[in-house]
Amino acid sequence: MAAQNLSFVLEGIHKVKFEDRPIPELKDPHGVLVNVKFTGICGSDVHYWEHGSIGQFVVKDPMVLGHESSGVISKIGSAVTTLKVGDRVAMEPGIPCRRCEPCKAGKYNLCEKMAFAATPPYDGTLAKYYVLPEDFCYKLPENLSLQEGALMEPLGVAVHIVKQASVKPGQSVVVFGAGPVGLLCCAVARAFGASKVIAVDIQKPRLEFAQNYAATATFEPGKVAAEENAARLIAENGLGSGADVVIDASGAEPSVHTGIHVLRTGGTYVQGGMGRSEITFPIMAACTKELNIKGSFRYGSGDYKLAVELVASGKVNVKQLITGVVNFQDAEQAFKEVKAGKGIKTLISGIEA
Structure with missing residues (x-):
């Protein structure tokens, strides 16, 4: 008998299984049922698989993994007006309460009761079917594939980071960390008009990729x-008194330190990468240069929409980041390969409806 809703479930550290679960019901008239077609593997998924927790979020009960997904609408609620069965969509995987102060202030990514896919206790998208509100599904233009649609999630993160940095035409931007989000930050900064985008990493292959992808220059820090x-x-890239903007997409303490020192007076620093919960920080340099220092968390209003538009218009290429696609049944092996640092972005294909 064919599986109804085969799901990739994390039971504990390095312990996963495939489980057939009931097809989720549409309880909200504005909800849609999505047949998931592609799901990217994110560092947070791998971290839960490796450690069973991220900060205060601990896997206590079996949890479906995955949150970078695209799919095809297979059922719609009675009040849905913007989507129809058969539409191809990018899936924004966090559902805010819409009622708390952050939500009402237009910052729903900071929602106090956010139900985010594959963040305990909420199940993720590595399943045959997943339910979302219609306004958290973004219809893909004809020139965007479903594989590209799965990359709207990390691109949404990058869009939010670059918007937090208020990158303007002609500015110089230094991006620390040339993983998927760092690379996409480089691409979005270029799309926003930055004239110099310098990618920084300690791995030569990543820097070579960045140079061919969206960075105008690269830098390998010394010990x-x-x-x-x-x-x-600064000297190698002709940055004068320093960079206009620094984005850290690595979470590494040495990158944070170097980033603060590389900025010009009055420059902007955005922390996008998450590392250890506490680090030492060059507070004197931050104060005396009167830096604008911001955090960045997930994505908010308009970020997914802009991500789709940037790819559809050809300003950002996400196809280049896809270095492997595996079958759903090979999901565990894909996690092992991502953990080993293979490729840039691995996608897991979904199960046909």
Whole structure:
């Protein structure tokens, strides 16, 4: 008998299984049922698989993994007006309460009761079917594939980071970390008009990819003091008194230090990468240069919509980041390969309806 809703479930550290679950019901008239077609593997998915927790979020009960997905609408609620059965969509995987102060202030990514896919206790999208509100599904233009649609999630993260940085035409931007989000930050910064986009990483293959992808230059830091790396980065790239914008997509403490030192007076620093919960910080440099320092968390109003438009218009290429597609039944092996650092972005194909 064919599985109804085969799902990839995390039971504990390095313990996963395939489980057939009931097809989720549409309880809200504005909801839609999506047949998931492609799901990207994110670092947070791998972290839950490796450690069973991220900060205060601990896997206590079996949880379906995955949150970077695209799919095809297979059923719609009675009040749905913007989508129909058969529409191809990018899936925004966090459902806010819409009632708390952050939600009402237009910052629903900071919702106090956010139900985010594959963040305990909420199940993720690595299943045959998944339910979302219609306004959290973004119809894909004809020139966008479902594989590209699955990358709207990390691109949405990058769009939010670059918007937080208020990147303007002609500015210089330094991006620390050339993983998927860092690479996409480079691409979005270029699309926003940045004239210099310098990718920083300690892995040569990643820097080579970044150079061919969206960075105008790359920098490999040495095992020296942060001030020394910053001075060399500024000199090698003709940044004068320093960069206009620094984005950290690595979460690594040395990157944070170097980033603060590489900025010009009055520059903007955005922390997008998550590393250890507490680090030492060059507070003197941040104060005396009167830096604008911001955090960035997931994505908010308009970010997914802009992500789709950037790819549809050809300003950002996400297809280049897809380095592998595996069958649903090979999901565990895909996790192992991502953990081993293979490829840029691996996708898991879904199960046909």
